[in-house]
Amino acid sequence: MAVPLLALGRHVFEILPLNFQSIERETEARWPAVERFGRAPGRQFTGIGENPVTITGLLYPEEFGGRDEFEAIRATQMAATPVMMVGWTAETAGRVFGRVVIQRVFDTQSIISRAGQGRKLEFSIEVAPHAGDGAPGGLFR
Numbered sequence: 001m002a003v004p005l006l007a008l009g010r011h012v013f014e015i016l017p018l019n020f021q022s023i024e025r026e027t028e029a030r031w032p033a034v035e036r037f038g039r040a041p042g043r044q045f046t047g048i049g050e051n052p053v054t055i056t057g058l059l060y061p062e063e064f065g066g067r068d069e070f071e072a073i074r075a076t077q078m079a080a081t082p083v084m085m086v087g088w089t090a091e092t093a094g095r096v097f098g099r100v101v102i103q104r105v106f107d108t109q110s111i112i113s114r115a116g117q118g119r120k121l122e123f124s125i126e127v128a129p130h131a132g133d134g135a136p137g138g139l140f141r
Contacts, residue, residue, distance in 0.1 A: 006055070008102070008127065009083025011073050013057070017065030020057035029050050038098035052103065052128045053085075059121040062113060072121060077102040080108070100127040 006013040006020065013020050026047025033041040053118060061067035085097040104126040109118020 007086045018069040024054040048130045056124040062119045099130040
């Protein structure tokens with residue numbers, strides 16, 4: 001039985017065929033300098049940044065599959081629809097990260113087969129909180 005690790009909308013990352021190797025988070029609090037007459041500049045909090053999350057992985061599609069599942073993520077990205085991001089750990093049944101948008105999908109294919117496709121596919125997917133109502137949720141608080 002396949003054990004889910006992460007779901008990005010309908011796209012489920014498992015050990016096989018579609019997996020990921022790492023998740024990188026970036027958070028930002030915006031404190032721009034504000035000029036003050038006769039004094040050193042001060043700082044004023046103007047809000048949080050985009051706080052992207054990057055999911056990276058490595059597939060060997062000719063050995064284990066996963067190419068179709070990976071390309072389906074691009075189709076979701078091109079549909080321009082926010083999706084839910086949910087993760088699983090050994091301690092909990094699931095952790096809701098919140099609604100995200102798929103901003104960027106990168107891949108590098110190498111060890112090209114006779115069919116013209118890479119036998120090795122390295123990828124990264126950048127998502128950011130949707131927060132359509134102006135309030136971040138889940139992982140993005």
